[in-house]
Amino acid sequence: MVSKEFFRLLEVIADERGISVDLITDAFIKGMIVAFKKSKGHTSCRVEVNPEKNEILVFEQHLVVPDEGYDLEADPTLKQMKLSEARQHKARIKVGDILEEFINPKEFSQTAVVNLKNVLNQNLKNIEKENVYQFFKLKEKEMVIAKVIGEDEEYYRLDLGKELTTLLPKREALPTDKFDVGESIKVYIASVEMKTKGPKVLVTRLDKSLVTRLFENLIPEVKSGVVEIMGIARDPGDRTKVGVMSNDKNVDAIGACIGEESSRIREIVRALSGEKVDLFLWSTNERDLIANSLQPAEVLAVTQINPIKRTTLAIVKDDKLSLAIGKGGQNVKLAVQAINWKIDIKSASMAEAEGIIF
Template sequence: MAAKKKNNSYQELLAAMDVLEREKGIKKDVIIDALTDALANAYKKNYDDNNARVEVVIDDQTGAFKVYAFKKVVEEVSNPIEEISLRDALMVSHGYELGDDLRQEVTPANFGRIAAQTAKNVVLQKLREEERRIVYDKYKRLQDDLVDGEVAREDKHYIYINLGGGVEAAMNKHDQMPNEHYRVHDHVQVYVTRVLEETKGPQVFVSRTAPDLLKRLFEKEVPEISQGIVEIKGIVREAGDRAKVAVFSRDSNVDPVGTCVGPRGSRIQAIVNQLGGENIDIVKYEEDPELFIQNALNPAEVKEVLFDENNGEVEELEQTDENGEARQRVHHGCTVIVPDNQLSLAIGKRGQNVRLAAQLTGYSLDIKPLSELDNLTTDDESDEAVEKFEE
């Protein structure tokens, strides 16, 4: 009767492995490998305090298991736990020689109960690991993309967004929009910035302030961008307040700015609504730096751009190079001449317009009114410069 019960347990174990392989994608071989290691450790813990070399073999057809111990065949035994004399080995089989491993079955008679509990724990562990792997793979594929979520809770460091499937993403203060207030059950679109594989499950980090969130919104609202007709060349943001987006058309018949604005501003308005009213300037990208700077300072009118390649500022970027050192971007200097009545518009509130334009173009921009032109040129250059502006 006991043998029949044991056989039933073996069959139940095999059946469970088949279900996991079929429904969860966990290979039976993976479970058997993990189970043999766990049973070997269980044997050493309960039956072999000396930790001899043991191996557990599971029959993948019947589910039955056996425990084997190994001893090295030697001339003279110095460690009885790991060694056996050649004379004793020959009593087991005449085929043994010095240096061979003698393999003997040492399966305890009452090992079945421990084996059953061990098998259950291993299967459950593998199931948890596989579920974590599935979730990790899912969100790893969604990294650098938009996902929908619901505000679940908040602590002093993070707001936690429920992404479904029991996954909560963390959004720190830096990634939260300053013009937004998040309440439990609010639905939000967030940008997945990082996915880490942790022992307790994948850790997902999301953002509402990342420039690439704005890029994904444009791709979603403007078909010409997702089709590759219009290209986003650059995005800079002061999240929740203002952003500038540089766009370029690969088709001369397609206006990149008008395409992004949409009929009666419908496309850009949909994006603005997603960002709680953040102002977005759409800038036409130009290969000519002067034209690009003029466009970037929109809506201000620009009279002239005077370049000084020897004068620039160095910006430390968040990314690092292959040596782990902070990347740098050199902003070459230039002076931008604007009509006196356009000075405040070009600079913007608290310097925001010129600051974003500088980040977008990569130039350090010094805004000067036209009335100060004489101070920007030497005596030898003044007449030539004035004549150029008069023309």
């Protein structure tokens, strides 16, 4: 069958659905096989699509077997034909050969044509689902921008693009998040799974990697690797502590992250609905690293360092003890998580009373 219109439509469908012509052609061939089965009662056929000649060819296939009986060990997908009958079509054919007869697709029954359309549409939907799945699978563990399209007591409904929506459970949002319908927000893709109905994308705003991705997205020096995030700890919605280091002596790691007039860090805080972000300078010197991690508290001394157990004691001024510990122990807790050291803190007077020399 020759059909220029068919091949023109292939290009149109490919463009509209964002699917390659080869995948659409493959889906069409599968549909033709189903239509053939509906008309002939078996699937022993070969479909050939030839874009250069605008041809669609369908061949019914038969395995040639001896006249004495059918070959029970032969390929069960091939319909068998006795040698004497096969030679009525092709004189020199022999047992074991495949006899192909041309079938005009226009002869398919109306029911077969309907089946062809249904199978083709279903195959195209499956391809689209797979394409969307692969697109978002590449974005797993990354930050994306989503649009809020609905809200109820438990969820925000988000449009992720690619005609895919997902739910952001409010338990996975920050306590300070208050989004309006139509607002664009930044979320972290925790996982992407393929379900029966299509791809399922799970998102969150609680993961500390969201902060890392914001730094990479909004700070060119972090994205390029000139400035590295060496340690990070987070109380989502309240405070994050980030240790940064510069790989270029001419670049100030803290300054690069803060930006001119605090523009960069302010943008990150805004994306996190007001969550505070503390920066400290990473160091290969253990004492400096431990002292820096406890900022904004000023540390007088770092002592009793055990590099094996990664334990240490930090001494601070008496009036800075509560600042070093933080409300509810938050500052020291985040410092411990960010640098992976266990830190005990004492005031200067406490250390002197215990005979600790610093």
